[in-house]
Amino acid sequence: MAYDVNGTAVEHDEEGYITNLSDWSQELAGVIAQAEEIEMTDEHWAVVNFLRDYYEEYQIAPAVRVLIKAIKKSMGPEVGNNKYMYELFPYGPAKQACKIAGLPKPTGCV
Amino acid sequence: MSEDGVKKFLYVNRKAPYGTIYAQEALEVVLIGAAFDQDVSLAFLDDGVFQLTKGQDTKGVGLKNFSPTFNALGDYEVTKLYVEQESLDERGLSVDDLQDIQYEDEDDDWAEKPSIIVVSRSQMADVMAEQDVILSF
Numbered sequence: 001m002a003y004d005v006n007g008t009a010v011e012h013d014e015e016g017y018i019t020n021l022s023d024w025s026q027e028l029a030g031v032i033a034q035a036e037e038i039e040m041t042d043e044h045w046a047v048v049n050f051l052r053d054y055y056e057e058y059q060i061a062p063a064v065r066v067l068i069k070a071i072k073k074s075m076g077p078e079v080g081n082n083k084y085m086y087e088l089f090p091y092g093p094a095k096q097a098c099k100i101a102g103l104p105k106p107t108g109c110v
Numbered sequence: 111m112s113e114d115g116v117k118k119f120l121y122v123n124r125k126a127p128y129g130t131i132y133a134q135e136a137l138e139v140v141l142i143g144a145a146f147d148q149d150v151s152l153a154f155l156d157d158g159v160f161q162l163t164k165g166q167d168t169k170g171v172g173l174k175n176f177s178p179t180f181n182a183l184g185d186y187e188v189t190k191l192y193v194e195q196e197s198l199d200e201r202g203l204s205v206d207d208l209q210d211i212q213y214e215d216e217d218d219d220w221a222e223k224p225s226i227i228v229v230s231r232s233q234m235a236d237v238m239a240e241q242d243v244i245l246s247f
Binding site for chain 1: 141144145174175176178179181182185186220
């Protein structure tokens with residue numbers, strides 16, 4: 001299974017998470033978002049970039065509860081709340097945003 | 111067990127970080143278990159104290175360096191990492207060789223506070239005695 005990024009195949013697992021984290025690019029994020037039926041806005045990118053920074057620093061994709069709390073702290077309560085985050089990523093902010101960010105499935109997600 | 115149903119969980123880490131998978135798996139279990147709002151602490155003794163050392167470089171062994179993840183524990187409300195003094199001494203280590211792991215205290219205007227608590231062997235026994243559940247890795 002693979003995403004098609006301008007003719008280049010990028011492998012992913014059965015749930016859509018990419019196999020090699022180093023394959024990630026902005027173009028790929030757009031392709032994954034399309035597969036997830038998400039139209040990327042600046043707000044979506046802010047969350048995706050936040051997740052990539054979190055992974056870079058801590059080497060894990062945070063659980064949704066932790067993600068929302070951390071976003072609330074760094075970006076304010078109008079972004080860092082359940083309702084808004086689920087509006088951005090209807091199938092789960094941690095799950096979907098991590099997928100688009102090219103990270104593994106969040107730790108603690110079954 | 112306290113009246114509100116919260117149990118005290120202690121995860122005991124005795125092994126070096128990369129020779130076996132125990133250390134990394136233990137941390138994974140801690141992060142997963144943290145979702146259940148229990149009173150979680152970690153203990154590091156024997157070679158387990160090496161898990162917390164600064165400046166780990168795993169390029170040579172081809173494994174992921176998971177030591178930065180200890181710094182995320184505060185986000186998961188895991189804020190007590192007990193480290194046994196004797197285990198440090200026996201390995202020629204001091205607390206200065208360990209990462210300065212901190213958490214932000216939500217009840218104290220997000221003040222940063224140290225998570226590592228160095229205890230003697232007999233104090234560690236007391237810590238263990240007051241737990242409801244002990245999981246050894």
